[in-house]
Amino acid sequence: MPDTSPVRVLIADDQPDVLNALRFLLLDEGFEVIEARSPIEAVERIEAADFDLAIVDLNYTRDTTSGQEGLDLMERIRAVDPSLPILVMTAWSSVAGAVEAMRRGARDYIEKPWDDERLLFTVRTQIDLRRAVRRSQRLQAAHTRLQRGAVPAFIGDSRPIQQLRQTIERVAPSDAAVLITGEHGTGKEVVATWLHAMSERKSRALVTMNAGGLAEGIAESELFGHVKGAFTDARYDRIGCFEMADEGTLFLDEIANMPIRLQAKLLRVLQTGEVQRVGSSRLRYVNARIISATNADLAAEIAAGRFREDLLYRLNTVVIELPPLRDRREDVDALAAHFLAHYAARYRKPLARFDDAALALLRAHAWPGNVRELAHAVERAVLMADPSATGISARDLGLQPQRVSTDAAKPRSLEDAERLFIEKVLADHGGDVRQAAQQLGMSRSALYRRLQQYGVRE
Ligand SMILES: Nc1ncnc2c1ncn2[C@@H]1O[C@H](COP(=O)(O)OP(=O)(O)OP(=O)(O)O)[C@@H](O)[C@H]1O
Numbered sequence: 001m002p003d004t005s006p007v008r009v010l011i012a013d014d015q016p017d018v019l020n021a022l023r024f025l026l027l028d029e030g031f032e033v034i035e036a037r038s039p040i041e042a043v044e045r046i047e048a049a050d051f052d053l054a055i056v057d058l059n060y061t062r063d064t065t066s067g068q069e070g071l072d073l074m075e076r077i078r079a080v081d082p083s084l085p086i087l088v089m090t091a092w093s094s095v096a097g098a099v100e101a102m103r104r105g106a107r108d109y110i111e112k113p114w115d116d117e118r119l120l121f122t123v124r125t126q127i128d129l130r131r132a133v134r135r136s137q138r139l140q141a142a143h144t145r146l147q148r149g150a151v152p153a154f155i156g157d158s159r160p161i162q163q164l165r166q167t168i169e170r171v172a173p174s175d176a177a178v179l180i181t182g183e184h185g186t187g188k189e190v191v192a193t194w195l196h197a198m199s200e201r202k203s204r205a206l207v208t209m210n211a212g213g214l215a216e217g218i219a220e221s222e223l224f225g226h227v228k229g230a231f232t233d234a235r236y237d238r239i240g241c242f243e244m245a246d247e248g249t250l251f252l253d254e255i256a257n258m259p260i261r262l263q264a265k266l267l268r269v270l271q272t273g274e275v276q277r278v279g280s281s282r283l284r285y286v287n288a289r290i291i292s293a294t295n296a297d298l299a300a301e302i303a304a305g306r307f308r309e310d311l312l313y314r315l316n317t318v319v320i321e322l323p324p325l326r327d328r329r330e331d332v333d334a335l336a337a338h339f340l341a342h343y344a345a346r347y348r349k350p351l352a353r354f355d356d357a358a359l360a361l362l363r364a365h366a367w368p369g370n371v372r373e374l375a376h377a378v379e380r381a382v383l384m385a386d387p388s389a390t391g392i393s394a395r396d397l398g399l400q401p402q403r404v405s406t407d408a409a410k411p412r413s414l415e416d417a418e419r420l421f422i423e424k425v426l427a428d429h430g431g432d433v434r435q436a437a438q439q440l441g442m443s444r445s446a447l448y449r450r451l452q453q454y455g456v457r458e
């Protein structure tokens with residue numbers, strides 16, 4: 001795959017006519033050319049930004065014949081960026097200086113006056129090599145953190161999910177920043193995976209970084225990478241998530257938990273497209289599509305001073321809201337069937353359906369943990385079921401709504417409380433409506449009406 005960022009070449013010489021001639025030649029090739037008129041300037045340039053190649057003269061005015069200044073310059077460049085290919089230029093016909101330079105790590109040398117074609121050939125070869133090495137480094141690093149395998153299924157046919165599919169199809173191919181919101185377990189990560197899979201970047205990496213749960217310093221080097229010696233434990237250069245996601249997608253999960261100081265640094269990178277590894281002042285250009293997710297109320301986080309408003313505006317070009325499962329109960333059957341097929345195959349059980357009582361329970365449950373809770377409940381039921389059974393029973397499910405103590409399960413109205421109570425009684429009786437009605441002191445038909453009203457029974 002071609003690398004689309006511009007090729008940047010540094011040329012260092014103190015003779016203006018040499019710089020001019022080189023510049024025109026390289027600009028003509030479509031390269032970005034940055035000039036340095038002295039060894040000091042060359043080192044400053046390389047410290048400040050990322051290059052694909054440096055072409056440096058060995059002889060400067062202070063000492064025009066020994067080539068010592070050029071050799072010193074090479075060492076200093078290699079100290080800043082050991083992987084940057086260096087071509088040296090020698091003005092006098094002795095190759096001794098060039099040989100010494102090669103011994104010290106120069107990739108090739110060019111004799112002045114040069115032959116344009118040969119120079120360009122040498123330059124292109126070094127740039128191709130450099131890009132190939134970087135690509136394989138990036139892939140290696142990305143492999144270790146890529147969720148491998150197929151894109152997860154995205155089940156559901158309720159109106160909100162239909163709309164969501166449309167939005168994903170429309171937005172995925174663009175580079176727009178997408179913010180995905182929704183309660184725990186609603187499928188935010190599934191949506192992020194789909195956005196990447198349906199984008200032009202699908203053959204490149206999708207890199208996930210959980211923005212919370214890490215100490216600030218560690219989170220920063222995770223995100224931007226670090227150089228050897230940046231802090232006590234930094235024994236090697238390390239590439240960060242941003243660079244790994246170059247040309248691909250960076251998924252910033254739990255974005256609301258990102259430490260506020262890191263938010264400021266992230267904002268700057270999003271504004272400039274330039275990343276600095278911790279401990280280095282060099283800027284590296286990255287082109288990553290940003291998807292972020294949160295289950296927090298970002299407006300409230302902003303009001304509380306815990307989240308930067310200007311960062312939000314960089315992340316939320318498109319907002320995708322995932323509704324909780326209780327607001328799209330129509331999807332419960334299809335999701336439950338999907339997970340049943342999945343886990344029955346995994347645990348090699350002949351299970352193929354839910355019996356009526358089990359289905360009633362699934363439909364009645366409040367699912368405070370959303371799709372994840374449903375997946376776990378079905379997995380547990382598959383494990384609990386009799387080895388020869390073909391159907392999941394209410395008992396296998398063992399759903400106990402009264403024990404769930406998240407906000408979503410807390411009644412917010414009298415009607416909610418009634419519904420939760422009815423669900424509990426129904427669960428206690430393994431989904432048996434007749435027994436549940438008896439305990440509740442109401443007729444079966446009255447209970448059925450209530451269940452219909454809650455969307456539990458058709
Ligand atoms: N529509 C869906 N179809 C199939 N599986 C789904 C769907 N939505 C969610 N899942 C599954 O439910 C589980 C939870 O989904 P996911 O991890 O994407 O949720 P999340 O919103 O990121 O949750 P959290 O906020 O806790 O990180 C995963 O196993 C996922 O594969």
Ligand SMILES: [Mg+2]
Pocket residue numbers: 188189253
């Ligand atoms: Mg998630």
